[in-house]
């Protein structure tokens with residue numbers, strides 16, 4: 001496959017940096033008026049149209065006026081769920097807070113009840129619809145969490161469904177065990193944590209169902225001490241920490257992430273200088289989920305302060321039925337720019353190379369690099385790449401290519 005006359009080939013990097021941080025995030029490498037050759041599923045060559053070699057290809061795509069991007073990488077989602085929660089949406093409109101709805105048995109427990117009563121095949125079919133939806137939005141790799149099962153059987157069911165999405169669609173999938181998402185009504189927190197640590201984690205590891213271990217470190221959910229215990233228990237089974245931290249309050253989750261060497265700490269709507277400082281010089285990717293701040297009406301993460309501190313930032317959707325019912329990375333770019341004052345270049349770096357780091361798919365996704373599988377999308381005709389966050393609400397993705405094949 002040969003793509004010709006590309007208006008801008010975006011995020012071209014040969015030097016394979018592990019991530020882009022601080023002031024460097026303002027730079028986005030783009031080759032204008034360019035070509036890209038895909039051979040045997042891999043990115044074989046690219047460059048300026050002025051130097052296009054005499055390549056023959058079975059499929060030649062004319063991308064005049066269009067941009068070519070590496071696929072978006074969505075490093076934080078809860079894509080597997082049984083049902084949407086519009087009734088809570090209305091409660092929220094009428095003034096109830098996320099915590100109040102959760103305390104009434106809504107929220108995560110509501111999703112768990114519905115998921116427990118849904119068969120594995122049915123759950124897969126419902127998730128598949130969302131998987132195809134995000135593919136059409138330009139996402140090529142996605143992290144998917146459990147956490148709506150809350151029993152061993154149902155957590156395993158969720159993770160099997162998530163893995164099957166990776167097998168039966170062209171998406172690259174990484175999975176995360178989030179047993180410590182909420183405490184079921186019929187048990188105590190102590191008993192539940194005991195089953196997460198001594199029953200669920202070993203069962204998840206036995207079936208090789210997860211890459212990461214997560215916990216909802218938040219007031220009313222799990223404390224930093226409890227989160228740390230769960231992270232350490234997961235690590236014993238080879239699961240790397242990836243933590244829900246500082247969403248509704250300054251929870252101490254960021255510090256636990258640093259202490260347990262998490263791959264990422266996610267949310268960060270509530271940050272203070274201490275939480276920013278503790279991330280400096282670590283390998284932990286701060287991951288912002290502005291869809292949740294938008295939907296819940298909380299404050300947005302202080303992205304500029306974090307960039308000024310030299311930190312890298314990643315940007316993901318948090319796609320879930322309770323706090324972020326949206327899997328569209330393009331809209332996250334808009335929220336990053338409009339509400340967090342990130343520039344289009346910073347937002348694009350955050351949603352590609354930096355999310356690839358946050359789910360360890362940098363060898364296959366996140367940049368246009370020779371030798372990587374062709375995971376990319378071609379836009380419609382648009383005036384500039386900044387048009388993508390600017391035109392919030394429109395669909396800019398026209399053609400999706402995953403693993404070298406047109407989808």
Ligand code: NIG
Pocket residue numbers: 078107108111216244247292318320321322323324
């Ligand atoms: O990332 N914060 C915890 N978990 C999800 C929301 C879960 C839900 O309300 O269903 C989140 O926002």
Ligand code: FE
Pocket residue numbers: 076077078244318320
């Ligand atoms: Fe989440």
